[in-house]
Amino acid sequence: MNEDLWAPHERGRATLFAALVMGAMLWPLRQHLRPAERRVDGFPLSYYPMFSKRRRQHANVVYAVGILADDSRRRLRHSVLGSGGLNQVRHQLYRVAITEDHPQQYADALAPRLAAHPSCADLVRVEIVRGEFDLDTCLLNHQVEGTETVLATADIPRDPAAPAAPGVDESAQRTPA
């Protein structure tokens, strides 16, 4: 075969494939024609919704706080709450606590797991809170402090014989493993 030549149908197949790939890549643009609440993101085809969100000076974040015996408070690291990285844990917590409105379920499932976590040995209670932050104040003062509203609270069982929260088992927890 002359190396300079295309194989039969090779060029046609390449053209079709390229058109399909580019069509698929641009297909998510149609999401912008839908009302915001009906837009659906996907993978690997996305319309990159994080850039369409309106960002205001005040922002709410839902997170978990550990309470010590002396009532002092410590924000819990994402890796203690679940796997998959900070953003995945944050999304999952938001989904359970806000979208599904079950913050207590999250706290109840989290508490026994914190009991088993070495870095949380000093905690007596866990709270799921919604913090409201003034972004300018936080960033300009280099201090991330906001107004917290407690959405749910759960005591951390310290008795080794204490059972895990109802409905929670190691393989299917309401918080990520």
Next chain:
Amino acid sequence: MSSVRRAVSAPAARLGLVRALVGGYTLVYLARRRKMLRKVVRTDPAMFEPVGPVRALRRPVPPPVADALNDATLVTTALFALGAGHRLIGPLHSALLSWTLSYRNSWSMIFHSDNALVVHTLVLGASRAADAVSADALLARRPQPAAHPRYHWPLRLMNASSTAVYLLSGVSKVARADGWSWVRGDSLRRQIAIDGVRKEVFGSHASPTAYALYRHKALFTLFAAGSLILELGAPLSLLGRRFGRLWAVSWFGMHWGIRVIMGIKFRYQMSGVAFAAWFDVERLLELARRTR
């Protein structure tokens, strides 16, 4: 060979080396995340929100099956990088990678940084990307094929798909209700701020650069305008090779800028591999040969 034909041709080694680079990157990326993936697939099934091809599932597959698929992806990644059995491995690897990364993104959070990698792999898997710089070529002991358009279109398509990613990001910014106001930089500045606050409340740390730059509003107008030009003007990068390379270098710089200011790592882009298709990477092979 006519000048037009030359302009739409590429050496097989260029496409082969791009395949090896993308495969090599994927291998390191997945191997370093093997443990994490094993944990992610054991997340509460209630968190399952399938995306991409995984939407075919109503509920997660049993964790051992997910583990096996992850490991199979690692194996095909290695073979893909080596260019072994490419006619079979190429499409199989792109299917498995799409599945594995979609499955990883099916737990209530989509990581958009992997989009380009999946599409690039799909293109490489469907093309003759192992005619050179591959185990297949080595075993066949055939001479290196002449430059041909069949080695050029996959590279162009990879570049076009990268361009689409940036274009879509740019459109998303200006398609909001307040439209072009994104260019003022307030949204970008606040996006960086909220990202920093989230990091702090989840026990990580906001980038020191975010704190340092936050007071300089004009700088964010500059960043926002610059990124919008690079994103909405992305299709222009396909007009000429030099222009394309300039764009690719600018995107590369933009991702490193995001890393410094927001602490967000777009690993594929920051590694430079995402932009390899814009360059005559086969020259690296000649350079290596000469220095040997």
